[in-house]
Amino acid sequence: MTERHLRRWVRAVRNGRLPADALIDKLRRLPFDETGVARLDTHRPLRRGLPEVVLCDGKSPQQIVAIARRLLSARDLVLLTRLDPLTFTTIRRQLPTLRYDPAARLAYHPPRTRRTARGLALVVTGGTADVPVAEEAARTLELLGSRAVRLYDVGVAGVHRLLSQWPLLRRARVIVVIAGMEGALASVVAGLVAAPVIAVVAALALVAVGLKAKFMVPDGCFEDAFIKAAGEENLNDRCYVTFGGLPPEKLTGKGKDFVDNYVKKYGNMPEGYAVYGYEAAKVALEGVRRAGKKDREAIRSACFTIRNFEGALGSWSFDRNGDTTLKTMSGQIVRNGKFEFFTLLGEE
Numbered sequence: 184m185t186e187r188h189l190r191r192w193v194r195a196v197r198n199g200r201l202p203a204d205a206l207i208d209k210l211r212r213l214p215f216d217e218t219g220v221a222r223l224d225t226h227r228p229l230r231r232g233l234p235e236v237v238l239c240d241g242k243s244p245q246q247i248v249a250i251a252r253r254l255l256s257a258r259d260l261v262l263l264t265r266l267d268p269l270t271f272t273t274i275r276r277q278l279p280t281l282r283y284d285p286a287a288r289l290a291y292h293p294p295r296t297r298r299t300a301r302g303l304a305l306v307v308t309g310g311t312a313d314v315p316v317a318e319e320a321a322r323t324l325e326l327l328g329s330r331a332v333r334l335y336d337v338g339v340a341g342v343h344r345l346l347s348q349w350p351l352l353r354r355a356r357v358i359v360v361i362a363g364m365e366g367a368l369a370s371v372v373a374g375l376v377a378a379p380v381i382a383v384v385a386a387l388a389l390v391a392v393g394l395k396a397k398f399m400v401p402d403g404c405f406e407d408a409f410i411k412a413a414g415e416e417n418l419n420d421r422c423y424v425t426f427g428g429l430p431p432e433k434l435t436g437k438g439k440d441f442v443d444n445y446v447k448k449y450g451n452m453p454e455g456y457a458v459y460g461y462e463a464a465k466v467a468l469e470g471v472r473r474a475g476k477k478d479r480e481a482i483r484s485a486c487f488t489i490r491n492f493e494g495a496l497g498s499w500s501f502d503r504n505g506d507t508t509l510k511t512m513s514g515q516i517v518r519n520g521k522f523e524f525f526t527l528l529g530e531e
Contacts, residue, residue: 220246239266244273251278261292287318300330305355309338309368313361320359339367352376399423405455415520422517430524438495462494
């Protein structure tokens, strides 16, 4: 239901082409439309300017058909996402007006009136493996009335490829970045432009293209926000993550003291990087003490003289390159929506 639909109905009643009772019957369904398998938000285009999109993951072909038929009778544009080719083949006889985009894995009934594309939405990928997810984003943007421009295979391993497109990056009103394996590309793009940058989590991209195999993600994903964003159902028992150190529940000495005090105060376990943050603050305070004055460079230099620091992460030092002597790496697996310690990866 759009404002254009509503105005057309009002004119039809005024001109006598539509009985008032028929208009009242249409308006009864405005907040949502009960189909028996879903409550369709038919009021959303009027309220938000964009229609409800149907996510086909987890729905049977019969449910998709029932929902799509009701939407086809109520609006111009119908968009079905995450629709695999086999399911589309099953439903296409019952929904003959739908078109299918195999690259984006979506089906759609185009709007009856041709729209003028608005703005400039840039869709960026790190590599060609990200293209299926990028195509879903780009086609969705186009169907909803935006001008989508694709910028593929410009990952940070060859960052000059991205920087060569500087004028295009500057013109974009919004940028969708398929973040690759560790999210570095999204961070680089966000540092270059003023436009909003939307990063797609790596695990979501992998699941979207139908990957069922086990996979490993790097340290930056070792936080609950990663599981929440990707969905535990997509990660359980097949997503592994590395971490530079031991997880909080495996710490001993001052590390265990920190964890115990944290749990006592907040009622839950700290995340791995909370311990790092605590350790960094203690090191900074030690640097201030050693420097003995409020001078940024003096404090920084004092920090790098620290040797045999007894902290939450154990006993460690800064080496001559400014790196820590900590060598322990651990591996975790996502299980029941939580990170679970799996193995010690290495210690020297």
